[in-house]
Amino acid sequence: xxxxxxxxxxxxxxxxxxxxPASNGADxxxxxxxxxxxxxxxxxxxxxxxxxxxxILLGIVTLACVGSIYASVTALKNGGGAGGNGQTNAENSxxxxxxxxxxxxxxxxxxxxxxxxxxxxxxxxxxxxxNSERNKGTLSRVISQPVHRDDFLNAKFxxxxxxxxxxxxxxxxxxxxxxxFTIGYPxxxxxxxxxxxxxxxxxxxxGLWLNLSLLFSxxxxxxxxxxxxxxxxxxxxxxxxxxIINLVGNVTIPSDPTDALAxxxxxxxxxxxxxxxxxxxFQEAASTLLLPDVRTLNPFITQDQAYLALNAPLPFGQSxxxxxxxxxxxxxxxxxxxxxxxxxFMRQEIRSRS
Amino acid sequence: MEPAVIELSKxxxxxGEFTAVNALDLKIRPGEIYGLLGPNGxxxxxxxxxxxxxxxxxxxxxxxxxxxxxxxxxxxxxxxGYMPDDIGxxxxxxxxxxxxxxxxxxxxxxxxxxxxxxxxLQQVGLAHAAGKRVGAFSRGxxxxxxxxxxxxxxxxxxILDEPTLGIDPEGVRELLLLIRELxxxxxxxxxxxxxxxxxxxxICDRVGLFVGGKLIASGDxxxxxxxxDGDTRFEVExxxxxxxxxxxxxxxxxxxxxxxxxxxxxxxxPGANSVSTYRVTSDVELTSALALAVVEHGAxxxxxxxxxxxxxxxxxxxxxxxxxxxxxDG
Numbered sequence: 001x002x003x004x005x006x007x008x009x010x011x012x013x014x015x016x017x018x019x020x021p022a023s024n025g026a027d028x029x030x031x032x033x034x035x036x037x038x039x040x041x042x043x044x045x046x047x048x049x050x051x052x053x054x055x056i057l058l059g060i061v062t063l064a065c066v067g068s069i070y071a072s073v074t075a076l077k078n079g080g081g082a083g084g085n086g087q088t089n090a091e092n093s094x095x096x097x098x099x100x101x102x103x104x105x106x107x108x109x110x111x112x113x114x115x116x117x118x119x120x121x122x123x124x125x126x127x128x129x130x131n132s133e134r135n136k137g138t139l140s141r142v143i144s145q146p147v148h149r150d151d152f153l154n155a156k157f158x159x160x161x162x163x164x165x166x167x168x169x170x171x172x173x174x175x176x177x178x179x180x181f182t183i184g185y186p187x188x189x190x191x192x193x194x195x196x197x198x199x200x201x202x203x204x205x206x207g208l209w210l211n212l213s214l215l216f217s218x219x220x221x222x223x224x225x226x227x228x229x230x231x232x233x234x235x236x237x238x239x240x241x242x243x244i245i246n247l248v249g250n251v252t253i254p255s256d257p258t259d260a261l262a263x264x265x266x267x268x269x270x271x272x273x274x275x276x277x278x279x280x281x282f283q284e285a286a287s288t289l290l291l292p293d294v295r296t297l298n299p300f301i302t303q304d305q306a307y308l309a310l311n312a313p314l315p316f317g318q319s320x321x322x323x324x325x326x327x328x329x330x331x332x333x334x335x336x337x338x339x340x341x342x343x344x345f346m347r348q349e350i351r352s353r354s
Numbered sequence: 355m356e357p358a359v360i361e362l363s364k365x366x367x368x369x370g371e372f373t374a375v376n377a378l379d380l381k382i383r384p385g386e387i388y389g390l391l392g393p394n395g396x397x398x399x400x401x402x403x404x405x406x407x408x409x410x411x412x413x414x415x416x417x418x419x420x421x422x423x424x425x426x427x428x429x430x431x432x433x434x435g436y437m438p439d440d441i442g443x444x445x446x447x448x449x450x451x452x453x454x455x456x457x458x459x460x461x462x463x464x465x466x467x468x469x470x471x472x473x474x475l476q477q478v479g480l481a482h483a484a485g486k487r488v489g490a491f492s493r494g495x496x497x498x499x500x501x502x503x504x505x506x507x508x509x510x511x512x513i514l515d516e517p518t519l520g521i522d523p524e525g526v527r528e529l530l531l532l533i534r535e536l537x538x539x540x541x542x543x544x545x546x547x548x549x550x551x552x553x554x555x556x557i558c559d560r561v562g563l564f565v566g567g568k569l570i571a572s573g574d575x576x577x578x579x580x581x582x583d584g585d586t587r588f589e590v591e592x593x594x595x596x597x598x599x600x601x602x603x604x605x606x607x608x609x610x611x612x613x614x615x616x617x618x619x620x621x622x623x624p625g626a627n628s629v630s631t632y633r634v635t636s637d638v639e640l641t642s643a644l645a646l647a648v649v650e651h652g653a654x655x656x657x658x659x660x661x662x663x664x665x666x667x668x669x670x671x672x673x674x675x676x677x678x679x680x681x682x683d684g
Contacts, residue, residue, distance in 0.1 A: 033458070033461040033462060033463045034458075034461075035461070036458070036459045036460075036461065039455070039458045039459055040459070043455060047444075050446075133442075136442040136443075136444075136445065137438060137440050137441055137442020138442040138443065138444060139442075140408075140438045140442075141438060141441060141442060141443075141456070141503070142459065143408060144406055144408065144431060144435075144436040144438070145431060145456060145459040145460060145507070146428050146429075146431040146432040146459070146460060146461075146507075147428075147431075147459055148428065349403070349408075349409055350403075350408055351399065351403065351438075
C-alpha cells in the first residue's frame with residue numbers, strides 16, 4: 001500500500017495543474033507546499049484520532065482482543081485446543097496461529113471477534129464523513145478553496161483507511177506480542193507472514209465497510225440515517241444473508257438426489273450466492289490464512305471427494321493462492337461502492353447547509 | 355473602460371422545469387463593490403455558485419478574471435474568495451487553526467500561513483479569540499472570521515453571500531465598514547448579495563436588482579432611480595402642525611407641485627396626532643419655497659427634509675411595476 005501511496009504522491013507532484021505556482025506567491029520561497037489533498041488527509045486523520053468515537057471504538061476492540069487472547073491461551077494450556085482436528089503434526093507446527101483461532105469456549109476467538117467488529121469500525125469511521133460537513137456548512141467552504149472536488153472524498157477515504165490500517169495492525173501485533181509473552185512460543189516466519197497477510201485482508205475488508213458508510217453519508221443528509229443504514233447492511237450480511245441462502249437452498253434442492261450433476265450444479269449456485277456477501281468472503285479468506293489445514297473452500301459434495309482429499313497443511317503460497325479470488329472479490333466490492341459514492345458525490349450540488 | 359473582472363453572458367440555469375437564472379448578462383469592473391439585490395429565491399446564490407464553477411450552467415458562459423469558470427474552476431477558485439451565506443467552521447478547532455487550514459489548502463506554507471492568519475485575525479478584530487474554539491463564537495464573530503477566511507488566500511475578488519444575515523445592527527455596520535475599508539485599501543473587487551437594502555446601499559458602488567432569475571436593473575443608485583422614474587423628480591417631506599388641512603391646500607396650489615400625500619405619522623413620537631407629515635412631489639426644486647409658504651401661512655413648521663430615492667423605494671417600486679406589468683400581460 002505504501003508503494004501505491006508513494007505513486008499517488010508522485011503523481012500529485014507531477015500533475016502540471018497542481019504544481020503550477022500559486023498566483024499569490026505562496027511558493028516564492030522555492031519550497032513546495034504540500035498538496036491540498038495531503039493537508040486534508042492529515043486533518044481528517046487528526047480529527048479521527050482526537051474524537052471520542054475513536055477512543056470508544058479502540059476500547060471495545062482492545063477489550064475484545066485481550067478477551068480472545070485469554071480464551072485462546074486458556075484453551076492451549078488445557079492441551080491441544082478444544083476444536084483440535086486430530087492432526088498432532090499440524091497442531092504442533094502451527095501452535096502460534098492457534099492463538100488466533102482457538103478458544104476455550106468462554107469467549108469467541110480473535111478471528112470471530114475481528115470479523116464481527118471490523119465492519120463496525122468501518123461504519124463508525126465513515127458514517128458521518130460527508131453529511132456532517134455538509135450540515136455544519138464546512139463542505140461548501142472547503143470546496144470553494146482551490147481543491148478538486150474528488151480530492152475531498154478521496155481524502156476522507158484515504159485518511160479512514162490509514163487509520164483502519166493502523167488500528168488493525170497495532171491490534172494484530174498486540175495480540176502477537178501478548179501471545180508470545182504468555183505462551184513463550186515464537187512464531188515461524190511462515191506463521192508471521194500468514195498473520196500479516198490476514199491483517200492486510202482485514203484492512204481491505206474494513207475498507208469496504210468504510211466505503212459503504214461513505215456512500216451512505218453522501219446519500220443521506222442525516223448522520224443518524226446513514227449510520228442506521230450502515231448497521232442495517234452489516235446485520236443483514238451477518239445474520240440474515242446466510243438464512244436466506246439456506247432457504248433458497250432448501251427450495252431449489254434437486255428432486256432427484258442421485259443426480260450428481262444437478263446436485264453439484266445447485267451447490268455451485270449456492271456458493272456463488274453465498275460469496276456475494278463480503279462477510280462470508282472475509283470469513284473464508286481469513287480462516288484459510290490462519291488455518292493451514294484448510295485445503296479447499298468448496299464443501300465436499302460426494303463421498304469420494306472427502307475420502308480422497310489429502311489431509312496435510314498447505315504451504316503459505318498455496319493458501320494465498322486459494323484465497324486470492326476472495327481477496328479480489330472483496331477489493332472489487334470495495335471499488336464498486338467507492339465508485340458509487342464518487343459518482344453520487346460528484347453529481348451533488350453543494351450549497352451551504354442544504 | 356477597463357475590462358470586466360466578472361463577465362456573465364446569457365447565463366442560464368434550470369433545475370428541471372424551474373428556471374433559477376434566466377439569460378443573465380452582467381459585467382463587474384475591477385475594484386468596485388457590487389451589490390446583488392433580490393428577494394429570497396431570486397437566484398442570487400445559484401449565480402454565485404456558477405461563478406465559482408461549483409454548479410454547471412445550463413447554458414451561457416461565466417468568465418472570471420478572463421478564465422472560464424465552468425472549464426477550469428480550480429484557477430478561478432485560486433483567485434476568488436467566497437463566503438457562503440451560512441458559513442461553517444470546524445467547531446472544535448480554534449479560529450487560528452481554521453484559518454491555517456484554509457491557507458494550507460491554498461498551498462501556503464505553514465509558517466507563512468500562521469503569520470497571515472494572525473495578521474488577519476487582528477484586522478478583523480478577533481486577535482483576542484484566536485485560540486478559542488469556534489464553537490464558542492457568536493454569530494458576529496463567525497461572520498468576521500469568515501471574512502478573514504476569505505481574505506487569507508489574498509484573492510482578487512471576494513464574493514460574499516448574505517454577509518450581514520443574522521447580525522445585530524451595530525455588527526452589520528462594523529462588518530460593512532470593514533469590507534469597504536479592505537476593498538479600498540487592497541483594491542479588491544467585492545460582489546455581495548443581500549436582501550437587506552439599506553445595508554447594501556451604504557457601501558456599494560453599483561447594485562443590480564435581481565428578481566425571478568433576471569437582472570431587471572443595474573447601475574448606481576441615482577441611475578437606478580432615474581431608470582425608474584423616467585425623469586427627474588424631487589420629493590420633500592414637510593412636518594407641520596396643520597389641524598384643519600389648510601396648509602395642505604396652500605402647498606397643493608403652488609407651482610410645480612405634482613402631488614401631495616399624507617405620510618403615515620410616526621407612531622412612536624408623542625403627540626403625533628397633532629403633527630401632519632406631507633410628502634410633496636414636484637418636478638422642480640421646491641424646498642426653500644415650501645418653507646417660505648408654510649411660514650407665510652402662519653403654521654408652525656416642525657421639519658422639512660428632502661427625500662432621496664433609497665434602494666427601498668426603488669426596490670419596492672420595481673416590484674410594484676413588475677406586478678402591474680404582469681397584470682397587463684395577463
